[in-house]
Amino acid sequence: MDLLEQLADTFFNWEEMAKVIPALLAVGLPNTLILAVASGIFGSLLGLLLAMMGISRNAGARWVARIYTDIFRGLPAILVILVIGIGLSPIAREITGSRNPYPLGILALTLIAAAYIGEIFRSGIQSVEKGQLEASRALGFSYGSSMRLVVVPQGIRRVLPALVNQFISLLKDSSLVFMLGLAASDREIFRIGNDAMANTGNLSPLVAAGILYLILTVPLTHFVNFIDNRLRTGRPEKKEPDEAAAPIGKGAQA
């Protein structure tokens, strides 16, 4: 019984949890969201560029996209974050005048996310039937306009579930920027839980941080399933038989 109580105290010490929750919500949550959303947006933009390069007729562009993707998908996130965060900090200091590694954390997460998102976009764009591009070009649209107006919007729609999954990954990977040594006001969810754990010697703050991650990620996972289903089944309007008998003119409108 003692052992059980000890375990309960280690993981679910309500007092320790209650102490860390204000910081988790007021500092950790916004920072985690900023890191994930900013790198999600920048990563999507860079990813879209990589996808367009990846399907380009220009072999050089394809190679650049290929090599970029291989490198940033092939490296552990923590390594990229450390290398970018530490390696580029002199340059960042030069530009921003501050030692804050936070922007570099966003940059590192962006570079990683772009590699994955680029592949997601590329597969989506390539899954759009060739006839769509052909029909758009036949109307007189340029290649660029056809991609922008017709092909890419359809491709992105098809990969929305994968994109949300990628965002879930970002939410979790944003915890890794703690390695860069953030200022107190820049700490994200994990770092706040971790600091509180270190100070108290009790795991409960970290458990609280974990619960907060789950509150963010689990609904997103279900949201993915929802849009996935909806994309697969479409809107359930019924088809109508063709008015083949009166095909032209006003007669067909009855």
Add this chain to the structure above:
Amino acid sequence: MTEFSSGTLTGKNLHLSFGQNHVLRGIDLHVEKGTTASVIGPSGSGKSTLLRVMNRLIEPDQGDILLDGRSVLKDNPDELRQRIGMVFQQFNLFPHKTVADNVSLALRKLRKLPKDQARAQALEQLDLVGLKHKADVRPANLSGGQQQRVAIARALAMKPEVMFFDEATSALDPELVKGVLALMTDLAKGGMTMVVVTHEMGFSRNVSDTVTFMDAGVVVESGPPEQIFTAPGTDRLKGFLSDVL
């Protein structure tokens, strides 16, 4: 049907190869203003490719394309394609846009019409194909025949000088073919210049002004439908006709 500002289209000595595969081997095709030319022939004879070369979706390796007597090979191909409407076997409507937006997209983005004006013109075109009441649904909710009629409206909205039909009824259920063919017949009678790649021998025979029979990348025979269908001059055409009729 409305009046069309049709043009005369000529392809001269068109050649195209995909690697070792010589798909078009010197094709000549002349379509006089306001007339309908149908192109028939076995699968793989290069008919569909010929259409794509004549609106420069694929650039020919050799030869010339003239619209109203003027070579268009040096023009901006996007501008050329605005003057030539094309209808595909698989319809190729944009599934993420409503029927009306499918028709008005090029009007808004290429003709730069304001949104309400583009929509009004789109509705007018949809009315002509009998589908104005479907303006705000998505293509997936239409039957194949309806989708193809929307595709025709989409092409017509740009007021093209020539219309291409690439086996426009081949993907349709038999009972839906009639409606699309009737619409194409109306366009032909309305004075649209049309090039119709088709397996519908009835349409080719009854509606077109000239028939061109292609096989293995060359024009084997061409002439008025009476001649092609009642007095074929070559064994290849005789063989083809006995296979399909």
